[in-house]
Amino acid sequence: MAFIQSVFWSRLDRLAIGKANLRSSLRAHRPGVRNQSPTAVNRDVASPDRRLLNCLFAGAILAGAALMAGAALMAGPAMMAGAALKSRPVGSIAPRTQGPAQSHSAFPVDIVAGPAPQPVMADGRARLLYELRVTNFSVGPIELLGLDVLGANGTAPLASYRGEPLEKLLFTVGPADGANKPRIIGGGRTAVIFIDLSLSSGDNTPAELGHRLTLSIQRKNGAILENTVNGPVVPVVRQPIPVLRPPVSGQAWIAFNALSNEDHRRALMSVDGRARIAQRFAIDWMCLGPDGRLFHGDPKSNASFYCYGVNVLAVADGRISDLKDGLPENAGLNEQSARQVTLDNIAGNYLVLDLGHGRFALYAHLQPGSFQVKPGAAVKSGQILARLGNSGNSDAPHLHFHLIDGNSPLGAEGTPYELETFTQIGVLGGPDAVDNGQVWRPNPQDKPVIHRPEFPVDNAVLVFP
Numbered sequence: 410m411a412f413i414q415s416v417f418w419s420r421l422d423r424l425a426i427g428k429a430n431l432r433s434s435l436r437a438h439r440p441g442v443r444n445q446s447p448t449a450v451n452r453d454v455a456s457p458d459r460r461l462l463n464c465l466f467a468g469a470i471l472a473g474a475a476l477m478a479g480a481a482l483m484a485g486p487a488m489m490a491g492a493a494l495k496s497r498p499v500g501s502i503a504p505r506t507q508g509p510a511q512s513h514s515a516f517p518v519d520i521v522a523g524p525a526p527q528p529v530m531a532d533g534r535a536r537l538l539y540e541l542r543v544t545n546f547s548v549g550p551i552e553l554l555g556l557d558v559l560g561a562n563g564t565a566p567l568a569s570y571r572g573e574p575l576e577k578l579l580f581t582v583g584p585a586d587g588a589n590k591p592r593i594i595g596g597g598r599t600a601v602i603f604i605d606l607s608l609s610s611g612d613n614t615p616a617e618l619g620h621r622l623t624l625s626i627q628r629k630n631g632a633i634l635e636n637t638v639n640g641p642v643v644p645v646v647r648q649p650i651p652v653l654r655p656p657v658s659g660q661a662w663i664a665f666n667a668l669s670n671e672d673h674r675r676a677l678m679s680v681d682g683r684a685r686i687a688q689r690f691a692i693d694w695m696c697l698g699p700d701g702r703l704f705h706g707d708p709k710s711n712a713s714f715y716c717y718g719v720n721v722l723a724v725a726d727g728r729i730s731d732l733k734d735g736l737p738e739n740a741g742l743n744e745q746s747a748r749q750v751t752l753d754n755i756a757g758n759y760l761v762l763d764l765g766h767g768r769f770a771l772y773a774h775l776q777p778g779s780f781q782v783k784p785g786a787a788v789k790s791g792q793i794l795a796r797l798g799n800s801g802n803s804d805a806p807h808l809h810f811h812l813i814d815g816n817s818p819l820g821a822e823g824t825p826y827e828l829e830t831f832t833q834i835g836v837l838g839g840p841d842a843v844d845n846g847q848v849w850r851p852n853p854q855d856k857p858v859i860h861r862p863e864f865p866v867d868n869a870v871l872v873f874p
């Protein structure tokens with residue numbers, strides 16, 4: 410059923426650009442939310458204001474989406490470039506001086522990139538996820554004809570996108586313009602290109618990524634002018650990637666909305682005046698029971714879901730840097746429309762674990778009153794932190810987990826990590842069947858595969874130690 414699909418697919422995620430009504434989010438947002446001290450957070454939970462914000466996570470995203478779209482338009486390219494630079498301690502992106510052999514172009518676009526990608530292994534291949542934002546500085550439409558991603562000088566492009574494959578990467582900020590092709594960027598508008606570069610196992614990871622965009626514009630006399638523009642050069646982050654233990658244990662956990670899924674990946678959300686993708690590498694974890702189902706009995710009851718109440722675990726040694734408790738839960742499978750989602754309640758009851766080196770782990774939608782740690786506490790890898798729940802913008806019990814580069818659930822950039830080991834016993838063909846209560850079983854012909862260390866692919870069914 411389409412609705413159920415959207416339920417499970419949205420969860421925390423649905424901040425995505427252009428999808429929602431931000432008003433509640435704006436209203437609820439408080440200055441200083443980004444770097445609240447744990448103490449401040451707790452006080453806030455106890456405040457009467459909190460009572461207004463019933464539920465949480467997915468809705469917040471929605472709220473954020475609309476906000477973000479507006480913010481991106483108004484902020485303009487210069488601000489966006491600044492955001493990219495500030496948000497990454499490493500791999501900042503600067504314009505490259507053009508060599509004498511390169512042509513210059515006065516084509517009326519502004520292209521910014523970032524944050525700099527860090528390679529993450531998934532299914533045996535290195536993946537580089539990042540975005541380009543192309544703003545049309547003219548009054549008339551511009552058509553994006555092609556994008557080449559370039560590695561070392563003089564070699565063939567690492568990837569080239571034209572036609573439909575290019576369209577699939579694009580999202581135009583602001584209202585949908587159904588009459589236009591997705592590759593048309595209207596006058597004054599910004600398109601976001603969501604790049605997911607997959608390198609072959611034999612490829613060396615490039616030190617930086619160049620971009621060549623082919624664009625066209627119609628002149629006043631009606632003639633079509635086509636031009637090639639050299640876009641920003643993006644450094645590839647070289648620092649070691651965090652290798653974590655899983656946030657849950659046992660079997661059989663499904664990595665919903667994981668790598669390549671658009672809901673998390675494209676959840677651009679504006680927080681404190683800057684549009685970021687905190688959920689770039691987020692996963693919604695749910696588990697199957699012995700009967701191969703997500704739930705048994707009435708799906709309107711949280712207790713019917715096998716994952717409900719499961720312990721969530723510290724993915725590494727760290728310190729609790731933010732925590733929110735006290736929000737009520739939704740009842741089992743529920744409709745997002747019944748929730749009033751704001752930035753304050755979107756993640757529901759959550760905690761942030763400071764892993765050091767500028768990396769923070771978010772655990773969202775937890776059960777109220779289930780926390781076994783306090784703000785500021787030092788925790789050890791594998792330690793029980795709380796119980797999986799259904800609070801905030803959550804369509805059904807699940808754990809939303811992601812890594813970010815700041816102590817803010819959504820006001821930071823999502824960063825990659827790898828799980829130290831897991832056994833993949835299959836991949837769902839899609840979420841619909843299990844969302845509808847159907848049984849999933851591994852294909853007897855597919856042997857379990859041990860991965861170490863890697864990031865799970867979308868809809869992978871995994872067993873953890």
Ligand SMILES: [Zn+2]
Nearest residue numbers: 420421422809
């Ligand atoms: Zn999520």
